[in-house]
Amino acid sequence: MSPDLGHLLRTYVCDLEVKAKSLIPISNFDLDMLPLFPSWAKIDIHIKENGCSSMNEYLETDLFHATADHLRDILNKVISHIGLVSERTGEPIKIFPLRLRRTLASRAAREGYGLLIIARLLDHADTQSAHIYTENTPEHLTSLDKALAMQLAPIAQAFAGTLVIHEKYANRGNEISSRIMNRDTGEGVGTCGTHSFCSALAPIACYTCYHFQPWLDGPHEAILESLITKRKEILARTQDKTIASVNDRTIFAVSQVVELCNERKLALKNCNSGVSDE
Incomplete structure (x- = not known):
């Protein structure tokens, strides 16, 4: 805290x-x-x-x-008043008492507390349900910079989409509505390969979606630097590594895309160089 x-x-x-x-x-x-x-x-x-x-x-x-209903109403009023928006959906974040209970238990598990403590925090009669929170508790990094993100990206395997050399090679690449833009700069980032409705906040949420087709010349490095900067600002402001690390998986995904782009550009350069030599 x-x-x-x-x-x-x-x-x-x-x-x-x-x-x-x-x-x-x-x-x-x-x-x-x-x-x-x-x-x-x-x-x-x-x-x-x-x-x-x-x-x-x-x-x-x-x-x-x-009652839980009364607390939920209060939470919703607070969320509405301060305008708290989910970075994943772009919509007002959904907060309710049960979600806060789960967050409390998850954070306790990440910070190393055992089953008995977690069960006590949740007011459970036994530790049976507490196992849910201790079986998968990846530690959050206190510090994450661009260099470290690039090193960890291949291990995290957070990027699930397919890199394309150009928009025209993407699935739905001929449809303007499929373009995913950088909200900050208006630059094209990639193509969405599905016709299904999506409420996720593009382009941040797209990097961990298997429908996403990032363009080779997209501003992925700028997006990565923006996410890293924002993470540092949140950590400095809150002193809470759990809150600061909320987008770590996305950071790893963007880092992986940057690395894939670098590898593909190098391969294309070598290929073109070989053709020129001939």
Whole structure:
């Protein structure tokens, strides 16, 4: 957790305590048992109907906890207000309580916590379900620059498409609607080989799609440098390697395309040189 996020969380908890003390005499309940996301409406109704004498008894249950639906509504309002958009789809990111639970467990596994801790975090009765999060937990790199990305790209094998020398050789290469453009510069990057509807955010999401046909002369290196720069900025701002590494697989895919382009250009150069010598 970053210091900024920790400060916000602590401030939120303090505000909860202040509000709880204003509603309930401190001697009538254990403050540490207060839900992190309480339903104040339920608490208010309980106090009006039953008084404060039985607060601790009910705090041991889920009675005063906000429901998943209520939390989802709050999350959606926050996402809408701040305009948080998915880099993969270009649409408002979909956030819901279950997704946050899975993220919590996945991050705990990546950071080396065992089955018992993960099960406890998820409030599970046993460790059976926790195995899902520990079986496949690739470590995120704290630092990833262009040179390292180029070295790791062949191992990652993130690029799933087919490199084409020219747009005209691509599947659907004669259709203007199939062109994939760099949103920042307006340059052509490649061709989409499918007629199916796609909601992914081009061109970033395309590099890991098997329908993608990058052009040999596309601005792949510029896109790679942009992704690397953005990664560094996110890491510097959040101090969170998990958030910063969200596009690492795409970075590896773009790196692989850059390497394939370099190899193909060299091969074409040697071929042309051989023809000239003859």
